[in-house]
Amino acid sequence: MEACTGTQSSQDLPAAWQHDKALGDCMIKLYENKLWTDVKFKCKDHGDYERIHAHKIVLAARSPVFQAMFFGQCTEEKEDILLDSIEAETFDLFLRYTYMDKVTLTEDLAASVLETAHYYQVTNLVQLCADFLASCVRHDNVCGILSLAQRYEVSSLCKVCCIFIDENADEVMESEGFLELSENVLSFILKGDTFYADETNIFKKAEEWAEKKLKESQIENNGQNMRKILGPTFYNLRLPSMSLDEFLKCTRRKGYFSMEEYEDIVDFINRTPDTTVNSNSCISRLPNVETIYCSDEQNTEVASDTMQTSFYVTIHRDVKLKAVELAEIFPFLEYDNILYSNINNRSVYFNSSDSVQYALSQYTNQVIELVSSHRLCKLEKQIGQDLPEGVEIIITGSLKLSCKKEKIETVAVDDDDVDNGNNDEDDDSGNDDDDGKIYQVFQQDLRLASMDKAERKITLEQPVILEKSRSPYIFTLDLKNEYSRSVKMKTGLSSEKTFTSYYDVFEVEDIEGEFRGVRSLCFENISNRDEC
Structure with missing residues (x-):
């Protein structure tokens, strides 16, 4: 208009x-x-x-x-x-x-x-x-939009941009807007533990950004000037997380470090005990989200009216529990009386009295059917049958998260307050005062239809921050069938007792229930950036 x-x-x-x-x-x-x-x-x-x-x-x-x-x-x-x-x-x-x-x-x-x-x-x-x-938001404009959100402190827009940038780090670094970022916004992006890309590529793009700024300012291009113009951004380059070969290729004879700093990083990469690096962050980058799969839906349990599973969640680096996906639950009709069936069982043939005696000796204390004078078949006990597809049941219950360590602070935890796992010493505060109490961290009531796949993906009402200092947590899932007593529930179990994060952020270990009813857990890694 x-x-x-x-x-x-x-x-x-x-x-x-x-x-x-x-x-x-x-x-x-x-x-x-x-x-x-x-x-x-x-x-x-x-x-x-x-x-x-x-x-x-x-x-x-x-x-x-x-x-x-x-x-x-x-x-x-x-x-x-x-x-x-x-x-x-x-x-x-x-x-x-x-x-x-x-x-x-x-x-x-x-x-x-x-x-x-x-x-x-x-x-x-x-x-x-x-x-x-x-x-x-797109690859080609997200840097400009984030700069705008930072300038005017629009936190909701800043959060959207950060999630997009973290999930599309390589594409964003190749955009023209990345080289146009101010030093403050560049540092803000690279500070994120969830800016998930190869550290060598990040370092090369930071070098390219610095070279551009030096040229615009007509300053000599050397290692010390590059480090100076990068400012706090230089610390957020995770050089100690590289392999030794990558580190040497990126920094050799460029004058970025003093001899002592260079030796500290090399010692850290080589895992020399008691090594401290002050020049750069040593925290490895993580994807924004990690999902771990527990139960095997091909391995189903005996049918029951209720099911419960509980397991430990041990945290090595503060993380958010974002969602739980339930395994597929199959309705099962239980017979009033025990029946026997020869379905899928092979018959045994014989042609003499001796072979009859031998055949019978192989099925001691088992139920068999004499099909004819020359053939018998083992019968399997049948307590019920799977109901056909399309039959659904209503399931209610709850998922709970608890731990044995009381939370001291009651205020909300910001990203920059979380434990990023850099300190190898475990926080054992509170262990000596363990009084056996269980402190509930979270509970969400459930009601779902067994056939609805979308309902089985349960996004928590609010992601729950799991703190390393309060680990381990106890996860409990209780489910109950609200259908008739004759209809039971069957679901997948796990043949494994322990599952570990690929990035060593967390570990889950079965207490009881063999992860029945739990298909996967979705965790959101914490960026460690300051709020906009």
């Missing part, structure tokens, strides 16, 4: 134009038709006679900045208000929202509208623009 730059009289409108219109529709009519306006704005791209007309009282009602401008103690009457940094199309969209509480954004203008809304403190519009930009 074109900005409202001309003037119009109310006589040009039809009589009773307000009838059957909502408040917002009437307000935007005032703006679009310049009715009874009392303030004009000249934007940076306006010609000599172009202006946007508006109403002081409306603007002051929506913005504390306009309130102070028009009705404050230091109000200064001006014929035109000059907006040297805002273009007319942007300001028009801003005013349309101010009048109507809604606006149609475009990807090209959403960022500038957000900046304008932030300046005039129209917070709802800031969030609207942030939500729109979050839906537009």
Whole structure:
């Protein structure tokens, strides 16, 4: 839509134009038709006679900045208000929202509208623009959007960008926007433990970024200047997590380190005891999410009305439990009386009395059927049968998480407060005072249909932070069939007793139940970045 730059009289409108219109529709009519306006704005791209007309009282009602401008103690009457940094199309969209509480954004203008809304403190519009930009995030624009979110401290948009960047690290590093990042935003990205990419590639892109900045500043390109211009970002390059060969290829004869720093990193890579590295972070990067699979759905248990499983979750590095996926549960009809069947059993043939005696001796204390005078067959006990596909049962229950160590702090844990596993010494505080109490950390009640695959993926109402200092945790799953007593539940068991994270973040160990009913656990690794 074109900005409202001309003037119009109310006589040009039809009589009773307000009838059957909502408040917002009437307000935007005032703006679009310049009715009874009392303030004009000249934007940076306006010609000599172009202006946007508006109403002081409306603007002051929506913005504390306009309130102070028009009705404050230091109000200064001006014929035109000059907006040297805002273009007319942007300001028009801003005013349309101010009048109507809604606006149609475009990807090209959403960022500038957000900046304008932030300046005039129209917070709802800031969030609207942030939500729109979050839906537009791509490899080629996420760096610019994150920079915007950081500049104006829009935490929701910052979080969306971080998740996207972490999950698409290699593609993002190849974008033009990555080399245009400020040092603060670059450092923020690389600080993330979940910025998951090969450390050699990260180091090379950081070098490329530094070389570009040195060239722009006309500073000599050498190791010390590269390190200086990278600032805190240099620490966030996880050089000690490389192999020795990779480290030497990346840094040899470049002058990044003193001799002592170089030796410390080499010793750390070679796992020399009591080695401390101060120049760079030693924390290995992790994927944003790791899923561990427990039960084998091909290995099903005896049918029952209820099922319970419990296991330890030992944490080596603070992590969030995000979701639990239940194994497929099969309805099973239990017979009132025990039956026997020869289905899938091989017959035994004989042709003499001696062979009959031998055959019978092979089935001592077992039920057999004499099919004919020359053939017999072993019978298998049948207590019930699997019900056909399409038959479902309603299952209720709960999943619980508990531990034996009481949480001292009751405040929420931020990413920068978590234990990243860098300290090899276990925190045994509280062990000596173990009084046998179990402290519940989390509980979520369940109700699902056995045939609904989507319901079996249980996303926790809020991800639960599992802290290394409170480990181990006890996970308990209780399920109950609400169907008739004749219909039982069957599900998968695990032949393994222990499952370990590929990245050594956590370990789960069976207590009882052989992981029955639990197909997988989904953990979210913690980025360790500061909040926006």
